[in-house]
Amino acid sequence: MKHVLVTGGAGYIGSHACKLLLQKGYVPVSFDNLVTGWTSAVKFGPFIRGDLLDRGTLDAAFAEYEPVAVMHFAALSQVGESTREPGRYWRNNVLGSLNLVEAMVESGCKQMVFSSTCAIYGDQDGVVLDEQSAQMPLSAYGASKRAVEEILRDFGVSHALRTVVFRYFNVAGADVDAEIGECHQPETHLIPVMIEVAAGAREALTIHGTDYPTPDGTCVRDYVHVMDLVDAHIKGLEWLQEGKGSRAFNLGTGTGFSVKEVIAEGKAATGHDVPHNYGPRRAGDAAALVSGSRRAAEELGWTPERSTLQQMIADAWRWYRTGGYFR
């Protein structure tokens, strides 16, 4: 049996990856400290409650399961929060990842699929964002992810660590069976916040900034369905298992939607009003982040299949309506 250590396996994207890994014949071992995750999201393999900052628990995990690879999702990942608490982000994301990488190479596990982000690119007016674009993160979150990419490169040189780095754009939607989904406490991401408003669980959504240099003044993002995203992770794992070298890939659809467009689609997809008001810009936000790369399609054979805005909102809505929130 091939074990894969999934850090952050109790979180939103990690739990979806675990489900697909199991379907593909791997045993996903979730390693998570539950800072933003849920034990009830760990349904597809063993669970180790551990912190990336605790090297002993990491070493024990590698010794017990001898994973063929690591999928590294665990991180603090809120852009706004990271601008207020940069120390937490640097410590958790960078030192935590360094611990993980050192535990990996010492145990002989030399393959990692890493969750990076388009937030490493920052704001680049009119520039098509591909993997060669300049990296100018606007937040401690984005900077911490860029730093981890550098650590991975260095350990590639020194220890033959091979990594597939995925720079996600904005992930949304939920498992097609509504068995798992997105659940953050408190929720800050646009689509799940909108779902809570449509369901009447929140009074209104605040649009953070209406004076961006975008067609309607609100931020533009490239949304990708979580199921398409984890499908790419299996392809990334296979890439490494076939012995191919380290590579970075953007994961987005290439189409951007403004906050106002997302709200309009939310109303249509849920059949409910989405009351909203206007607030100031949120620190750390880029005006527009849209992928301009076809590398994942051309080299991994990855084609997003559920990543229409309508489908992502419909799946998130179904997950919410089936009472799926983790406790």
Ligand SMILES: NC(=O)c1ccc[n+]([C@@H]2O[C@H](COP(=O)([O-])OP(=O)(O)OC[C@H]3O[C@@H](n4cnc5c(N)ncnc54)[C@H](O)[C@@H]3O)[C@@H](O)[C@H]2O)c1
């Ligand atoms: N959601 C998005 O749109 C998006 C976009 C780009 C990148 N990402 C990246 O994808 C990854 C997963 O994001 P998510 O949305 O599933 O977030 P999430 O918060 O739902 O999941 C992260 C998981 O990591 C765990 N964790 C955090 N720090 C840990 C530590 N020190 N030790 C052990 N476990 C720890 C949390 O408890 C949680 O279960 C993150 O690395 C994030 O930066 C997410």
Ligand SMILES: O=c1ccn([C@@H]2O[C@H](COP(=O)(O)OP(=O)(O)O[C@H]3O[C@H](CO)[C@H](O)[C@H](O)[C@H]3O)[C@@H](O)[C@H]2O)c(=O)[nH]1
């Ligand atoms: O109540 C809300 C919530 C969000 N937004 C806006 O909606 C857009 C999307 O915001 P999210 O919080 O949903 O997502 P982010 O773009 O901030 O961040 C997400 O995608 C990033 C990459 O773009 C990171 O990787 C990060 O981990 C992930 O959470 C932003 O312009 C944000 O200001 C609002 O206007 N109101």
